[in-house]
Amino acid sequence: MTEQPTVSSTRSVGDQRAETRDRTLALFAALAEHPEESPQRENIRNQLVQLHLPLVDHLARRFRNRGEPLDDLVQVGSIGLIKSVDRFDPERQVEFSTYATPTIVGEIKRHFRDKGWAIRVPRRLQELRLSLSTATADLTQELGRAPTVAEIAERIGVNQDDVLEGLESANAYSTLSLDAPEAGETEGPSMADALGTDDDALEGVEYRESLKPLLAQLEPREKRILLLRFFKGMTQSQIAADVGISQMHVSRVLARTLTQLREGLGTPP
Amino acid sequence: MTQLTYDVSLRIPADGAYLSILRTATAGLAARLDFTLDDIEDLRIAVDEACALLLPQATLGSELACGFVVEPDCLTVEVTASSPEPREPSRDGFAWTVLTALASEVDARTDSGAVTLTLTRRRESLSP
Secondary structure, rough: OOOOOOOOOOOHHHHHHHHHHHHHHHHHHHHOOEEEOOOOHHHHHHHHHHHHHHHOOOOOOHOOOOOOOOOHHHHHHHHHHHHHHHOOOOOOOOOOOHHHHHHHHHHHHHHHHOOOOOOOHHHHHHHHHHHHHHHHHHHHHHOOOOHHHHHHHHHHOOOOOHHHHHHHHHHOOOOOOOOOOOOOOOOOOOOOOOOOHHHHHOOOOOOOHHHHHHHHOOOHHHHHHHHHOOOOOOOHHHHHHHHHOOOOHHHHHHHHHHHHHHHOOOOOO | OOOOOOOEEEEEEEEEEHHHHHHHHHHHHHHHOOOHHHHHHHHHHHHHHHHHHHHOOOOOEEEEEEEEEEEEEEEEEEEEEOOOOOOOOOOOOOOHHHHHHOOOOEEEEEEEEEEEEEEEEEEEOOOO
């Protein structure tokens, strides 16, 4: 992937943007005129993708130096671009690039997640996460329940917004393997133990046939956490104590496992 | 069911890429109510799950209308998707089980051209 051609001095960047925008609109209009499956449609779709590859390139560059080759990032970003071209509705009063950006970035981030690479979290947030984790564990112990954001903020001496931001980053950038114990924590008791009885809890649910094999594929710990939360009604803190991991880790496992199940069932995440 | 009066409203494109905005808004409001981390994280996942239920039937290129009702001990989140053929999610399904475990109350309704999910989460009592 090469840099966008240098803009000659006679044409401003603004002019070029306007040109891309006009061409995009014209191509989407043309796309709408052709029936699905027609060869012209394929051609127009390709042109739209080509036209916006510089956008993918630009976005992919923002994730450079994070352990993944730029080419790979451009490639997965292009998948996001193609999805955006297929889903974009020109009737909507929004520019295509605005619409496509989150989808492209989403694909790139998903790539990092799938590869298990750490997206670099600013040092400040890393430290915040660490103190959040400690404060949450301590307060849970002291109070006998999960703490509130205000309580955590007071304990570590930051404001509530910082706590929320830290929690957000803990969720968004978790790159831990689902089954990895958190640093400093030892593996809890065998997870496979109570699985047979937990399965009975599922009996009352008329879940789709396809769910059963998906649940069977889950790691024993993920499955256990899922069942404890949704069928036994335990709170995240209780599960954390039971399984021997932190509440934040339980939350991440739940969110990830649900996404995994959804994807497996063919529902968009 | 009567129309709720929202304290906070938010409209986002009906696209999974925007759900983080809704999650963050939900967590922010719950924190203001002194919800515990358990409550907050449950709500975050619940909102995700609700949207995952709605998005497949949302009209392409439409918006999700999200409304919050903030009461002293209780946060209600309502998400409405416009849909060509609105249908209520199955109450026997796995997703519904997940929602009812995460929220104190869950409700769904359809109007002409729209489907709405309502989640209410009451704050845990702060005494252990």
